Amino acid sequence: MNERNDGVPGGPTAAGATDWTTTPVTAELLRGALDLEVTEHGVLPHRLPARARAQCADGQLAMAEAQPSGVRLAFRTRATTVELDALRTRTAYVGAPARPDGVYDLLVDGRLTRQAAVSGGNVLLVDMTTGATETRPGPVGTVRFSGLPDRAKDVEIWLPHNEITQLVTLRTDAAVEPPVDRGRARWLHHGSSISHGSDAASPSTTWPALAASLGGVELTNLGLGGSALLDPFTARALRDTPADLISVKIGINLVNTDLMRLRAFGPAVHGFLDTVREGRPTVPLLVVSPVLCPIHEDTPGPSVPDFSEFGDGRIRFRAAGDPAERASGKLTLGVIRDELDRIVRQRSAEDPNLYLLDGRELYGEADAAELPLPDGLHPDAATHRLMGERFAARVFGPGGPFAARSDA
Template sequence: MHTAEHDWITTPITADILRGALDLERTPHGLLPHRLPARARAQCADGQLAMAESQPSGVRLAFRTGATAVELDTLPTKRVYVGVPPRPDGVYDLLVDGRLTRQAHVTGGNTLTIDMATGTAEHRPGPAGTVRFTGLPEGVKNVEIWLPHNETTELVALRTDAPVEPIPDRGRRVWLHHGSSISHGSDAASPSTTWPALAASLGGVELINLGLGGGALLDPFTARALRDTPADLISLKLGINLVNSDLMRLRAFAPAVHGFLDTIRDGHPITPLLVVSPILCPIHEDTPGPSAPDFAALSGGRLLFRATGDPAERAGGKLTLTVIRDELARIVRQRAADDPNLHHLDGRDLYGQDDAAELPLPDRLHPDAATHRLIGERFAGRAFTTGGPFADHTA
């Protein structure tokens, strides 16, 4: 697959040059990064979660090299939704010394065809491809290749025209974040411009992103993954998936949040821990889930979501975003009396009513690229600056 005009050096892809993954699975083709450990994956048979955690949001190859040319062979799995215009190929972002320098795609790969009307999916195998970056600056530099945040990616081979070594420890703090598809990066332009990636860059921290599309459901195995992952800062963005999956009622919600926090605190007793409530989502502010595709729009080739619950069902304990925000604020207030490192942020401070008027959610659930930037900048401004819960007191 590689071109012949360079004297290529093949470097094994190992954990010391890969960041943001909690597990590496050896496959017949190479390595598949996972964002949940094998033990967690074994405890849930949900296909949506399996797809989301294998999509490498925040996962990047990071190395130091004098190379001016880099090739990476990968086997992507591309999603096709029946009745919806084709999705663009996943984007690979190349950063040199922290600056976005190149972007590229890999063609080919496996295809996962999803029919939202029937709930079925068909997997078809395809060939691996190569992403190629040439004309990089001379001299030794830090290079990062951010993998497509929304495209399952098996890593096959890494080639460069100069030796590669791991980037020395820069002493940067590790930020471990968990959230929904919005944190995963749905509808962001590229992997280094999801809102958590942007916030991490502005905050000068190393990101581990456990944003899982459709998977922020207070699952105990996710809490244990957070508990067992070394981190200096932890944030949880909770709420929207519990509404749009209609997974639980109010009676179960508060104890589940407490249990989730208890588990994390078992491994991180004094780590700064920020609980973030949902950003504004007009369809679910006062209307319960579940969410469903708007099939009238889908027949016209547009993907829109709608809330299928009834506001009157709140009296029976169905969850809405308004209910969840109130509960999260109450829970954090209650716990903070004994846990001074526990903090709360109202998600509407990141994206609220005025923002929705100016930058509406294109499919009624997910922010676009401009809104990812807005949320990332606001999160960094509230969390990482002086007086924020993630302020660096050693700086």
């Protein structure tokens, strides 16, 4: 697995070291990815398999699934310095200030120890007024972590949840071994941009990552920004991915894309759950209804951006639908919660391992008063922490649907 290299240009040798180990980045060292694509620069982790990606040409989905939310390099080493060369693709918006760099979280024996960012990289420039995009190429950058304890330890590097990341080279000043299997339950979660990470502070502090840490489980996060749309290929990915626990958070993207009507929604949910159950017939399966989103509680979509503060780096969303359109079958979050409750009650008569969690238990009316959604749709870092703690307590904690299968 390891290759010895002396005097790596631009690497740790600048700090006086002379003997370094280069380790190829392979699936053996990655957690949270369903596929690994070899590119001209290195490898690109994907959160949907190639077959799924081939069945949808939507640019939003392509960007979301290639952003490695929950994906991390994991290995065991005595190294005191770790370097990772990576080529990022970050998103920027015409007319708006630059967005913060994506964050790499370094965990040592499960504890967040360092944070850093990669320079350079590609820029995907988006004009939100026209939908036009342009990719501007840039160079590979390096993230460096030094001063780590000189002992055998488990190391995880959580990749930025909001930047497409091609992994080029892993360098360390000691040998790297695959991580030890701790026998933790494998939790597979699917949801929208809120599950993807939206405005979380860093990749290990998205609400699913926090909940997984508190619950003592291994996370695979299929939260796909703007793309939790009951797609059959996503259901098949859930069906075919080994898991001990599965959760699906359904609702907000169906409203803010105005994708379907009530007549289609019910059968689509049944079909999605049927597909998951084809491969995982008895795994605890939790359906999570939408968290509170005031603009869409009783007003249908689509969500449309308000550009009035765009030049100051702020953007808000509003609901463009009409509440009267509910009579014709347009979806609101209230309608979706009622229908999910009905569907889960119906199915649980024959599926004792199927559960429902009202998303407002994670973020509800009282929370919205104290921690309003900054842009009308997405929670901030403090709300991610609140949601992660509540999910862990209600789902992994005593009496929760996942309690018997977690290590908490």
